[in-house]
Amino acid sequence: MRPLTEEETKTMFEKLSKYIGENIKLLVDRPDGTYCFRLHQDRVFYMSEKILKLATNFSRDKLISVGTCFGKFTKTKKFRLHITALDFLAPYAKFKVWVKPGAEQSFLYGNHVLKSGLGRITENTMQYQGVVVYSMADVPLGFGVAAKSTQECRRVDPMSIVVFHQADVGEFIRSEETLT
Amino acid sequence: MAACSVEELLAKAEQEEAEKLKSISVEKELDLEFDVGNLLACDKNRIESRDFRERGKEDFLRSLARDNTQLLINEIWKLPTERNEEVLVAKLPEQTTRLPREKPPPKPRPPTRWEQFAKLKGIQKKKKTNLVWDETRVAKNEFNRLKNIARAMKIKTPGVGLLPKAQQSKDELLKAVSVAKTSTASVGRFQDSLPKEKPPKNSGKKRKFDPLIGDFSSEKQKQLELLQVMGNKTPKLDLTKAVNTQMREEDREEAAARRRKGRKMPGKGGKGKGGKAGGGKGGKGKGGKAGGGKRRGKPGKQ
Numbered sequence: 001m002r003p004l005t006e007e008e009t010k011t012m013f014e015k016l017s018k019y020i021g022e023n024i025k026l027l028v029d030r031p032d033g034t035y036c037f038r039l040h041q042d043r044v045f046y047m048s049e050k051i052l053k054l055a056t057n058f059s060r061d062k063l064i065s066v067g068t069c070f071g072k073f074t075k076t077k078k079f080r081l082h083i084t085a086l087d088f089l090a091p092y093a094k095f096k097v098w099v100k101p102g103a104e105q106s107f108l109y110g111n112h113v114l115k116s117g118l119g120r121i122t123e124n125t126m127q128y129q130g131v132v133v134y135s136m137a138d139v140p141l142g143f144g145v146a147a148k149s150t151q152e153c154r155r156v157d158p159m160s161i162v163v164f165h166q167a168d169v170g171e172f173i174r175s176e177e178t179l180t
Numbered sequence: 181m182a183a184c185s186v187e188e189l190l191a192k193a194e195q196e197e198a199e200k201l202k203s204i205s206v207e208k209e210l211d212l213e214f215d216v217g218n219l220l221a222c223d224k225n226r227i228e229s230r231d232f233r234e235r236g237k238e239d240f241l242r243s244l245a246r247d248n249t250q251l252l253i254n255e256i257w258k259l260p261t262e263r264n265e266e267v268l269v270a271k272l273p274e275q276t277t278r279l280p281r282e283k284p285p286p287k288p289r290p291p292t293r294w295e296q297f298a299k300l301k302g303i304q305k306k307k308k309t310n311l312v313w314d315e316t317r318v319a320k321n322e323f324n325r326l327k328n329i330a331r332a333m334k335i336k337t338p339g340v341g342l343l344p345k346a347q348q349s350k351d352e353l354l355k356a357v358s359v360a361k362t363s364t365a366s367v368g369r370f371q372d373s374l375p376k377e378k379p380p381k382n383s384g385k386k387r388k389f390d391p392l393i394g395d396f397s398s399e400k401q402k403q404l405e406l407l408q409v410m411g412n413k414t415p416k417l418d419l420t421k422a423v424n425t426q427m428r429e430e431d432r433e434e435a436a437a438r439r440r441k442g443r444k445m446p447g448k449g450g451k452g453k454g455g456k457a458g459g460g461k462g463g464k465g466k467g468g469k470a471g472g473g474k475r476r477g478k479p480g481k482q
Contacts, residue, residue, distance in 0.1 A: 003390040003399060009406060022411055028403045034396045049396055056392065124428070126421060151424050151431075 001040040001052075001060060008073065012037070012044055015071070015079045016089075018130035019143060023092035043072045043180060044079070046088065065180035083142060083167040084179060086132075090140035093132035095122045097146070097163050104135050107142065108170035113163035115156050125150045131163060142168030204254065206247045214255050217275030221252040316343070354380065 004012065016024050027035065027046070034049040040063065047055070047067025055066040068088065071081040081089075099107055103117020119136050127149045133141045144166045153162055171179065213222040223244070232240050259270040291299070298304075320343075330337045342356050358380035362368035390399070 001392055003392065003394070005389065006402075006406070009403060010410070013403075013407060013410060017410065022407065025404065025407055028400055028407070034400070036396060036399060038392070049393075053393060124424075126418075126424070149420065149424050151427050 001038050001045075001055065001063070001066070004037055004039050004044065008039065008044075008077075008079075009037070011073070011077065011079045012070070015081060019081075019089050019094070019132060020092035021094045023094070026092060027088060037070070038066070039073075040066065044070045046070050046085075069180045081143070081167065082179065083169060083171045086140055086143065086167070086169065089143060090132050090134075093143075095125045095129050095131045095146070096134055097121050097125075097131045097144075098134045098136055098138075099141065101136055104141065107133060107165065108168050110165060110168060110170065110174070112147070112161040112165045113144070114158065115153065115160050115162050116158040118153065118162050121146075121150050121153060121162075123150055127152070133163060133168070140169075142166070142170075202246070202250075204250060206250050208247075208251070212248065212251050214252065215275060215277045216252075216255055216259065217272050218277055218279070219252065219256075219272075220277060221248050221255070223248050319343075351381075354378075 013024055016027075035046060036049065036052065038045050038047065038052060040060070045065070045067045046069075051067050055063060068084055069082055070085040070088070071079055073079055097113065098119040098121070099113055099117050100119045103113060106117065107113055113133065122131070125131065125146050127146060129146045130143065131146050132143045135141055142165070145164045147161045147164050148156060156162070208223075208225055210225050213224065214220070215222075227244075235243075256270050256272075259272070261268050261270045263269070327337055342352060342359060345352065348356070357377075361371045361373075364371060
């Protein structure tokens with residue numbers, strides 16, 4: 001485990017800012033204690049200082065997870081968010097998409113959101129903007145990337161993709177063994 | 181009487197003693213043949229059948245065996261001995277009698293399929309060595325040997341530099357450049373670099389990370405500064421965004437206009453514009469919509 005380098009921090013913040021914009025500040029500077037990002041086995045973990053100090057008791061080959069896993073760095077040094085980060089993305093999300101109850105299951109099985117399943121969408125969403133997907137009951141289901149801007153969404157046919165799927169809470173079951 | 185008895189007793193005791201401790205020297209007509217390596221002695225003397233019959237079979241055989249064993253032991257005592265852990269040990273010579281093996285000889289392994297085939301075709305296995313005399317390797321070994329000596333004596337050795345080679349790769353050439361540059365009296369300090377010259381790779385700078393548990397506040401400060409810089413980036417003119425804003429504004433205007441019309445229509449039926457268009461109520465509505473459609477299309481084309 002080690003702190004992120006400047007470069008890694010930048011890569012990660014750039015990815016995070018696609019979903020929560022400048023709200024990252026609220027993650028870095030928290031009134032309820034010191035929280036930090038740490039890299040462990042190419043994964044970025046977000047944890048409090050207290051937990052970090054406890055975790056130092058374990059050797060690195062025995063430590064699987066600590067705090068919340070935000071995502072991982074690929075071999076090409078890109079950052080990929082994991083579904084476990086949803087708890088921190090959802091409250092600060094700037095752009096949201098609500099899916100109709102009928103399309104919920106399809107999304108949770110890893111499919112893209114179609115126009116027919118689109119309930120609501122944040123006004124002024126840009127194309128390729130990172131969005132957090134909610135059910136109509138305001139339960140966060142996952143996140144993805146807007147395939148169409150809000151304006152275009154009104155015009156496209158019902159079978160076209162509106163949000164590209166990136167991660168959904170169904171992964172907690174589907175890829176249980178790889179999530180940390 | 182008493183004296184006699186004493187003499188008799190003494191004689192008897194002597195005889196008994198002699199019987200008990202028999203002489204170590206045994207007389208034989210023919211010498212025995214010994215194979216001390218196998219602890220074997222062969223007695224080739226004739227056995228008198230009279231003795232055999234008179235003294236009894238068991239006794240005769242026992243005394244014969246005892247005599248011959250004595251001879252064998254005498255022979256062993258002639259060998260050089262040594263003391264090993266409080267015990268005298270004689271070193272036995274090589275055995276001369278060849279003994280047959282206990283188990284029958286193993287059966288030959290049935291030939292494998294390949295061996296059968298090789299025999300049929302007359303293929304014979306040729307042994308060839310993979311070892312090749314390599315001048316470079318020899319030089320390198322010598323160099324390593326010297327380096328080892330230097331390390332053992334704790335003397336600092338210079339780097340290898342470059343070994344001569346027929347064909348140098350790009351990496352090796354790059355290395356050669358950097359080696360040549362630093363091979364001046366000032367270790368390359370006053371050496372000009374070529375235009376577009378790249379800095380040497382792997383020049384010994386190691387990556388270094390912050391401590392795991394260090395200064396949390398400075399870490400936070402750094403991250404906040406980074407966020408500040410990221411937020412300060414001048415936004416690029418985003419064409420799609422501009423178009424979308426335009427479209428949305430038009431949509432809103434249109435919607436507002438329609439709402440206005442919708443409110444007014446039931447009451448009056450269009451003041452100026454509606455009248456000029458000269459249509460009925462329905463026509464007016466349709467015309468308005470069509471117009472809206474056209475307008476909507478324009479920004480996209482642009």
